[in-house]
Amino acid sequence: MRGSSLKYLSKEGLKNVWANRLMSFASIGVLTACLLLVGFAVLFTANIDSMIGFVEQQSDIVIFIKDDATDEQIQEMRDALEEMDQVQSVTYINKEQALAEYKQQLGDPALLEGIADDNFLPASFRISANDLGSIDQVLDTAKNFSIFESCKAPTNVADTIHSLKNTVTAFGIGCTLVLVVVSLVIIANTIRATVFSRRTEIGIMKQVGATNNFIRVPFLFEGMILGLISAVIAFVIIWLGYASVLNALMGNASVFLQSMYQSIIPFKNVAFRLAAWFVLAGIATGATGSVLSLRQHLKV
Numbered sequence: 001m002r003g004s005s006l007k008y009l010s011k012e013g014l015k016n017v018w019a020n021r022l023m024s025f026a027s028i029g030v031l032t033a034c035l036l037l038v039g040f041a042v043l044f045t046a047n048i049d050s051m052i053g054f055v056e057q058q059s060d061i062v063i064f065i066k067d068d069a070t071d072e073q074i075q076e077m078r079d080a081l082e083e084m085d086q087v088q089s090v091t092y093i094n095k096e097q098a099l100a101e102y103k104q105q106l107g108d109p110a111l112l113e114g115i116a117d118d119n120f121l122p123a124s125f126r127i128s129a130n131d132l133g134s135i136d137q138v139l140d141t142a143k144n145f146s147i148f149e150s151c152k153a154p155t156n157v158a159d160t161i162h163s164l165k166n167t168v169t170a171f172g173i174g175c176t177l178v179l180v181v182v183s184l185v186i187i188a189n190t191i192r193a194t195v196f197s198r199r200t201e202i203g204i205m206k207q208v209g210a211t212n213n214f215i216r217v218p219f220l221f222e223g224m225i226l227g228l229i230s231a232v233i234a235f236v237i238i239w240l241g242y243a244s245v246l247n248a249l250m251g252n253a254s255v256f257l258q259s260m261y262q263s264i265i266p267f268k269n270v271a272f273r274l275a276a277w278f279v280l281a282g283i284a285t286g287a288t289g290s291v292l293s294l295r296q297h298l299k300v
Helices: 003-019 021-057 071-082 095-106 109-115 132-142 155-196 199-207 212-252 255-263 267-298
Strands: 061-065 087-093 124-129 148-152
Touching: 021 155, 021 212, 021 267, 061 132, 071 087, 071 124, 071 132, 087 095, 124 132, 132 148, 199 212, 212 267
Parallel strands: none
Antiparallel strands: 061 124, 061 148, 087 124
């Protein structure tokens, strides 16, 4: 097909969008709605997963050490913990630091004035693990040392959050796949209705000798244009909606939810990928739907 013909047919496709604006509007509405559903499902799942990761990072492991532990034993245990891939950081809290923290927590240091010379609080290691699923491995390593006294670790929380994280991920993937399939079916039927409403026009073009490609190209461009318009509309709606949700969260949320705000994925971090996915999905779906729906009407 020559360049001049391609240019002419692409213009015809653009004209057809306006000439058949009622069905074009319906196609754009359906495709935009489908892109919004899938886009919001992906963003929701990604943010829930990020929030769960934030909660995981807030849960430290505290390992208490026996009072008769020597400096060499303490350093040996610390080195072993720091060498673990599952550990982000290890902080040693001696008995004096533990007492000072306890006084600060009580809010009235005078309550502990009499025990300065008889400090009953043990020294400890405060460990930050990569995730809650690593707690058991860290504890197993610590228990191998004779200076291990006891520990405080959110093991029950770890199991619950780890299970919740896997469930949310599986649910998000499942919902996204279902929405994609449903979207494709709805879009295909909408475009098929658009093509069916113009079956007479296609039949006349076939009768006067137009080739299949000559008929197909305007519909191909028309579908691509409808997909591009839908992608732009869906992206703008998600952008504005995402910003509104974040503003509402910060304006009315509790202190805990506001602290969770830092774990929410900024829109700018996903904007480019989301826009690219919307454009590719919109154009590909519109073009494919037009071509496939046109096949039966070309058999004249």
